[in-house]
Amino acid sequence: MGAWSKAICWLLASILLGACSNSDDDNESRPETGSPARGSLIERPPARIASVTSSDLFAALTAGSTGQRILELITSPECGIDIHQLRYNTFDAVGETTTASGALMIPAGSDPACQGPRPIVVYAHGTAAERAYNIADITDADNGEGLLIAAVFAAQGYIVVAPNYAGYDSSTLDHHPFLNADQQARDVEDALTAARSSLPTRFAPDVSDSGKLFITGYSQGGYVAMATHRLLQASGTSVTASAPMSGPYALAAFGDAVFYGQVVASAPLFLTFLATGYQRAYGNIYDTPTELFEAQYTADIETLLPTAGARSRLFDEGHLPSDQLFSSTPPDPAYAPYTPATLPGDLAPVFARGFGPDHLTTNAFRLAYLQDAQSNPDGGFPNTTDGLPAPSPAHGLRQAFKTNDLRNWVPESPVLLCAGNEDPTVLFMNTQLMQGYWAVNADDAPVEILDVDASISLDDPDATLKAGFAAAKEALAAGAVAEGATDGGAAAVQEAYHSTLVPPFCLAAVRSFFDGL
DSSP: OOOOOHHHHHHHHHHHGGGOOOHHHHOOOEEOOSSOOTTOBSEESOEEEEEEOHHHHHHHHTSSHHHHHHHHHHOOOOSEEEEEEEEEEEEOTTSOEEEEEEEEEEEESSSGGGSEEEEEEEEEOOOOOBTTOOTTOTTOTTOHHHHHHHHHTGGGTOEEEEEOOTTSTTOSOSSOOTTOHHHHHHHHHHHHHHHHHHOSOSSSTTEEEEEEEEEEEETHHHHHHHHHHHHHHHHTOOOOEEEEESOOOSHHHHHHHHHTTOOOTTHHHHHHHHHHHHHHHHSOSOSSHHHHBOGGGOSSGGGOSSBSSOHHHHHHTTSSOSSOOBOSSOSSGGGGGGTTOOOSGGGHHHHHTTBSTTOSBOHHHHHHHHHHHHHSOOSSSSSOSSOSOOSSOOSHHHHHHHHTOOTTOOOSSOEEEEEOTTOSSSOTHHHHHHHHHHHHHOTTSOEEEEETTSOOOTTOTTHHHHHHHHHHHHHHHHHHHHTTOSSTTHHHHHHHIIIIIHHHHHHHHHHHHHHTO
C-alpha cells in the first residue's frame, strides 16, 4: 500500500551514487554454518554497501522543492550513515525455514548525536510489488522510502533496522505473506535480533544499542509495525514507543468496506496479494482460483506476486486490472447501492473506478462474501456497534481477515497513530476503529492520534504540521489546474495523497514523538 515518491529518490540518488562504497572492498563477510536459528545472520558481519556523509544528504535535500520541504519538517542531517545489508534466517507463514534481508543504517560522524549508545528505530516499509525490492539499496531509483528514512532517522542519530520482508530481494521464499500479522511481526523481530547481534560494527565501533526501541512503518508497514509492537509486548521485549502510519489495522472491517463497494485505489493488486497469501497459509480461501478470480486472470495468479518485473507490467500485459475489482453488475439487486458505493462523497470517484467490465473478482465470490457479512456483521462496519470483528464469520476470506485483524490488544507503551482522513488507498476508518477499540477496552492506553488533514484547533500543538499539509495539497491542486485539470486538481491530490503527500508529514510527527521519549 503505497509506492513512495520517485522524485525524492531521483533527487537523492543523483548525489549519493558517488558516495556508495563497494562491500567487497570493505568487508570480509562469511556465511554462518550449522542449523539456522531464527534471527541468526547468514553473513557475519553484514556487508556495508554504502557510506554517506551528512553533507551529501544536505546537498541532496536542498537541491529541489521536495527535499526543501523535508528539511523544513525534520531539520538538517547531523550524521553520516553507514548502510549494511542484513541477511538473516526466519520462517514463513506455515513455520517452514526461509531467509529474508533488510537494511541496517548506522549513524556516523563526530557529532555527539552520532556516537555512543543510540536508540534503534525499526521501520516497516509499504507495499512493494517487485520481488527485487531492497530498502538497503539507496541508489535504486524506486527506493525513495529507504532514502527518506535514512534522512529522517539515521541522519538524526538513530540506528535504523528496516527489513525487506520474506519473499523480497535475496529471500529464498517464492511468495510474500502479505498482511499476515504473525509471520510479518516475527520476520521483523528476526531482523531486529540479527541487527542487534551485528552491533557494534568495525566501521562504527563506538556506536551501540542504547536499549531504547522504537517501531514505525507506513501503509502495509504501519500494519506490520503495530503487529510487531503487539508481538514484542506479548513476549516481554521492551518497546519504548511505536508510531504506525496509515495502516490497515482493522483489516476485517476494511475488507468488508471494500466488498461493500468502497473500492480503494490499487485494490486488485492488494486483493491478489491477500487472497493468494492467505490461501497458502490457511488453505480455505477458495478451492480453485476461478472461484475468486475471473478466468482471464487465473493462468499465473497464484505466482504473480511479488513480480520479477515492474509493477506497471502487471497491468500493461493484462495480468491484473489496475483499478477494476468488481463487476458493474450487482451480484444481487440488493447490492446495487454498493455497486459502487457513493459515500463518503469525496471518495466516490475513487470507488467508481473499482468497477467495470475487466474486473478481477467473480460476482459469485463477492455475493458469498457479502451474504456472510450481512449474516455475521463486523462491529465496526457498516454500522459501529461494539467495534469488534465479527464473532463467527463463515466465509474463508473473512475468517482470514479476522485472524489478522489487530483489534485485539492494548499497548502498554506510548503509541502515535498518524494518517490523513481523505486517504483513498487505506481508509481512515482503520485509524478511527483502533482509536475506538482502545477507548472502550483501555481508555487510559497511552495513545495519540494525529490526522494531518484535520482542521487546526485553538492552541493546536500540530498546527504547523497541519498548515504545511494543507499548503502542500493546495499547491498540488493548483499545479494540476495550471496544466489543464478541470476538477480543481482533486484527481491529482487523490493520486498523490497516500504515496506522496502524507508520508513526509507523518514521518516528521513520528520523529518529533520519538525524540521526546
